Amino acid sequence: MSGRDSLARGVTPAQPGTLHARSATDGIEVAPLPGLTVRFGRGPGDEGAGGDVELHVGGRDQGVSRRHGELTCLEGGWTLRNTGQQALRLPRGRLLPPGSDRLALTAGYTPVFVKGSGFREHLVELYVVRPEPARPGDLAGTPPPAAWALSEDERLVLVVLGQRYLRHEPDPHPLPYRQTAEVMAFLRPGERWDAAEVARRVEDVRRRMPRAAGRSPAVPDEEPPEPRGCTPDHRLLTDLVAATALVPPDLGLLDAAGG
Numbered sequence: 001m002s003g004r005d006s007l008a009r010g011v012t013p014a015q016p017g018t019l020h021a022r023s024a025t026d027g028i029e030v031a032p033l034p035g036l037t038v039r040f041g042r043g044p045g046d047e048g049a050g051g052d053v054e055l056h057v058g059g060r061d062q063g064v065s066r067r068h069g070e071l072t073c074l075e076g077g078w079t080l081r082n083t084g085q086q087a088l089r090l091p092r093g094r095l096l097p098p099g100s101d102r103l104a105l106t107a108g109y110t111p112v113f114v115k116g117s118g119f120r121e122h123l124v125e126l127y128v129v130r131p132e133p134a135r136p137g138d139l140a141g142t143p144p145p146a147a148w149a150l151s152e153d154e155r156l157v158l159v160v161l162g163q164r165y166l167r168h169e170p171d172p173h174p175l176p177y178r179q180t181a182e183v184m185a186f187l188r189p190g191e192r193w194d195a196a197e198v199a200r201r202v203e204d205v206r207r208r209m210p211r212a213a214g215r216s217p218a219v220p221d222e223e224p225p226e227p228r229g230c231t232p233d234h235r236l237l238t239d240l241v242a243a244t245a246l247v248p249p250d251l252g253l254l255d256a257a258g259g
Contacts, residue, residue: 005022005249006125006244006247006248006249006250007020007022007109007125007126007127008109008111008125008244008247008248009244009247010127011029011127011129014029014129015031015032015129016032016129016130016131016132017031017032017073017077017078017128017129017131018030018031018032018128018129019032019038019071019073019078019126019127019128019129020125020126020127020128020129021038021040021055021071021124021125021126021127022055022124022125023040023055023056023057023058023122023123023124023125024057024059024122024123024249024252025056025057025059026055026056026057027055028054028055030073032073032077032078033073034073034074034075035072035073035074036072036073037070037071037072037073038054038055038070038071038072039052039053039054039055039067039069039070039071039083040053040054040055040056040057040067040068040069040070040071040114040124041053041056041057041058041064041065041066041067041068041069041083041084042056042057042058042059042060042061042062042064042065042066042068043056043066044066053066053067055124057114057122057124058114058116058122059122061116061117061120061122062117063086063115063116063117063118063120064084064086064114064115064116064122065083065084065085065086067083067084068082068083068084068085068086068088068114069081069082069083069084069088069112069114069124070083071105071126072102076104077104077105077107077128078104078105078126078128079102079103079104079105080096080102080103080105080112080126081100081101081102081103082096082097082098082099082100083098084098084114085098086098086114086115086116087115088112088113088114088115089112089113089115089121090103090110090111090112090113090168091110091111091168092168092169092170093169093170105126105128106128107128107129107130107131108127108128108130109125109126109127110125110126110127110128111123111124111125111126111168111248112124112125112126113167113168121167123248123249123251123252125248125249147208147209147210148209148210148240148243148245149245150205150245150246153201154201154204154205155246155250155253156184156187156188156253157180157184157198157201157202158202158205158237158240158246159246159250159251159253159254160175160180160183160184160187160254161174161175161177161180161198161202161233161237162174162175162237162240162241162246163175163251163254165237165238165241165246166241166246166247166248166250166251167248167251168248172237173234174231174233174234174237176195177195177196177198177199178194178195180195180198181193181194181195181197181198183254184198187254202233202236205236206232206236209236209239209240210239
């Protein structure tokens with residue numbers, strides 16, 4: 001799943017209540033039929049013993065259960081239940097522990113993070129078609145405005161800097177420039193990265209963005225101060241996510257870039 005395919009940008013017109021679900025390697029669209037259940041997880045192993053799922057997530061990550069969760073259509077709409085061994089993480093830090101009560105899904109977009117081995121998380125995007133007429137941002141593949149276009153390098157830097165925003169953590173804040181540079185040096189070992197270089201790349205993006213009022217002063221040659229609190233970087237990242245110029249599937253760049 002690439003950023004341009006994200007359900008955060010909407011879905012094709014369909015019957016109200018239709019569920020779209022997507023992982024990094026799989027996707028499904030199902031009509032709202034009461035009693036219908038869509039199961040997601042790692043699925044059966046090579047031995048083919050049980051654990052069938054309709055949506056595969058986690059690949060070979062043994063931390064993901066074969067059947068990690070269920071999406072069930074009830075009379076009142078779609079619900080999410082954790083049937084795995086580890087918690088599901090929802091926006092704003094809400095956790096859905098194993099065996100907990102079903103959670104009713106709201107119409108529109110919901111990212112769900114499936115905990116895997118160690119610190120790994122695997123994204124499952126959900127989208128329930130709204131009962132009212134589609135809004136412009138609900139149409140499938142609706143790209144962000146041209147003013148929000150990013151180069152590949154800019155996208156990677158901003159994903160590293162703003163990964164907490166893409167993970168929908170509560171009260172997110174940018175990664176410090178120094179730490180962002182360390183991650184970039186790991187992902188791009190043949191390139192020179194330091195805090196000043198990160199700051200220059202971010203400032204280049206900020207100058208082009210529609211929200212020019214949030215622009216910070218010119219970046220000096222010396223190492224810039226680390227971003228803290230409600231800074232121009234916070235406003236920039238918030239705007240980029242709101243405009244779907246950055247979307248949760250972009251987090252996959254952190255794995256892909258590392259080879």
